[in-house]
Amino acid sequence: MVKILVLFALFSPLLLSEVEAGNYITWREHIIDDSSTGPVDLEGSDGLVMADLDKDGYLDIISVHELDTQYGVPEGYVRIAWGSQDPLEWTSTTLASGSEAPSAEDVDVADADGDGWLDIVVACELAHLIYFKNPSKDHREIRWERTIPESTLNRGSFIRAFFSDLDGDGRVEVITANKGGENAYGSDSPLNNVSFYKLPSEPLNGSEWEEVVLTKVKIPINSQPVDLDEDGDMDIVVGSRGEARILWMENLGNLNFKEHEINLSTNLPSGSWLTGFNMDYQDLNLDGRLDIVSTVWPHYLIALYQPKDPSMTWDMDVIGSIKPDQLVSVSLADIDSDADMDAFVGSYSRGSRDKDDVLSENKALGSVAWFEKTESGWKKNNVLRRKRGMYDKWIPIDLDKDGDLDFVGTRGNSKPYDGVIWLEQVRSKEPIPTFIQARIEDSISVPFLD
Numbered sequence: 001m002v003k004i005l006v007l008f009a010l011f012s013p014l015l016l017s018e019v020e021a022g023n024y025i026t027w028r029e030h031i032i033d034d035s036s037t038g039p040v041d042l043e044g045s046d047g048l049v050m051a052d053l054d055k056d057g058y059l060d061i062i063s064v065h066e067l068d069t070q071y072g073v074p075e076g077y078v079r080i081a082w083g084s085q086d087p088l089e090w091t092s093t094t095l096a097s098g099s100e101a102p103s104a105e106d107v108d109v110a111d112a113d114g115d116g117w118l119d120i121v122v123a124c125e126l127a128h129l130i131y132f133k134n135p136s137k138d139h140r141e142i143r144w145e146r147t148i149p150e151s152t153l154n155r156g157s158f159i160r161a162f163f164s165d166l167d168g169d170g171r172v173e174v175i176t177a178n179k180g181g182e183n184a185y186g187s188d189s190p191l192n193n194v195s196f197y198k199l200p201s202e203p204l205n206g207s208e209w210e211e212v213v214l215t216k217v218k219i220p221i222n223s224q225p226v227d228l229d230e231d232g233d234m235d236i237v238v239g240s241r242g243e244a245r246i247l248w249m250e251n252l253g254n255l256n257f258k259e260h261e262i263n264l265s266t267n268l269p270s271g272s273w274l275t276g277f278n279m280d281y282q283d284l285n286l287d288g289r290l291d292i293v294s295t296v297w298p299h300y301l302i303a304l305y306q307p308k309d310p311s312m313t314w315d316m317d318v319i320g321s322i323k324p325d326q327l328v329s330v331s332l333a334d335i336d337s338d339a340d341m342d343a344f345v346g347s348y349s350r351g352s353r354d355k356d357d358v359l360s361e362n363k364a365l366g367s368v369a370w371f372e373k374t375e376s377g378w379k380k381n382n383v384l385r386r387k388r389g390m391y392d393k394w395i396p397i398d399l400d401k402d403g404d405l406d407f408v409g410t411r412g413n414s415k416p417y418d419g420v421i422w423l424e425q426v427r428s429k430e431p432i433p434t435f436i437q438a439r440i441e442d443s444i445s446v447p448f449l450d
Contacts, residue, residue, distance in 0.1 A: 219243075
């Protein structure tokens with residue numbers, strides 16, 4: 001059992017975040033799973049989900065780590081941090097490691113076989129998909145049965161995997177995006193598949209997974225199921241890095257889909273491109289329709305407002321920027337408890353992944369911030385900025401049940417500090433430091449430029 005302790009307060013310049021009623025917000029970092037919590041060497045931490053896998057009443061964290069200090073390493077980890085009554089106590093175990101999980105990139109959970117227990121699917125950026133069957137007992141002690149669907153073999157690079165019931169028959173499909181190569185860039189890239197897989201009644205029969213290609217785009221890096229038109233079935237929003245665009249596949253029923261381009265009413269900031277790598281969905285303008293908040297590489301966060309007909313032109317606002325850092329993640333939540341949606345974001349450092357380079361402050365570093373929605377627009381609140389870090393995923397959750405939202409996320413690009421973290425929201429009536437880091441020693445803290 002790992003007991004998490006707050007070790008060190010980062011008393012760099014007092015960047016203060018004030019919320020209503022005279023309260024100030026700080027974020028206290030806790031380590032849930034990293035190389036210090038067990039006999040593992042985690043790095044390249046990416047996807048994660050939270051779910052109660054063992055039905056003990058506590059949420060567990062399933063995370064994937066692609067061991068990407070250097071590209072081309074065909075190894076990785078799939079880890080489970082088992083929750084308990086105490087949010088500071090987690091027991092971490094390894095579900096798959098090494099060549100079993102080659103460059104594990106994304107993960108999702110669902111009851112795929114209808115036995116009442118949540119199963120796991122993992123997308124591997126250098127290889128294939130992996131399906132793990134929940135054993136229904138002795139979850140931490142026994143090896144989970146698994147299969148590599150034959151139709152995914154030698155098909156790398158799977159960048160996303162989602163479970164969703166697309167046809168409403170009570171059984172889930174697996175939706176994937178295959179970007180075509182671990183380090184794929186450029187408009188000259190070949191077309192690659194955005195697909196879903198029909199699962200057999202026993203998903204462990206890997207030879208019976210049936211691929212249905214939804215569309216082909218250049219470097220697809222997202223294939224997210226969401227009921228965008230809110231007609232009761234799941235559509236799929238696709239991001240294409242190679243074409244700098246997003247589109248949505250409208251669910252017509254019976255596993256038939258119609259492709260729509262998401263056209264913008266205004267231009268993106270100069271030098272930026274819309275990839276749809278990470279998106280979240282809320283009705284921001286309260287018109288009864290889901291809107292999209294998306295990262296725009298390299299620096300911007302935008303809001304896309306859905307028109308009455310989602311095939312028409314979408315209005316766009318720039319929420320803000322984290323210049324010079326490279327924006328990579330976004331999660332919408334009411335952070336300050338004022339009944340509207342704020343945006344929590346993280347960036348991607350571009351230097352060495354295993355040491356602190358001699359980098360100037362105007363280079364792309366690892367940072368975390370949140371944009372507060374106000375009556376006059378969006379206000380940026382800085383949290384942390386380090387020479388190394390990739391904050392790839394965030395899950396908003398009141399983990400300590402104190403009435404305010406915390407965030408569970410992953411950190412990569414910063415060996416040996418990669419892994420799963422919890423940023424606990426703490427409020428005070430007096431000004432306090434914005435961030436309290438968990439470790440005494442960590443990647444060097446660098447001031448924000450705004």
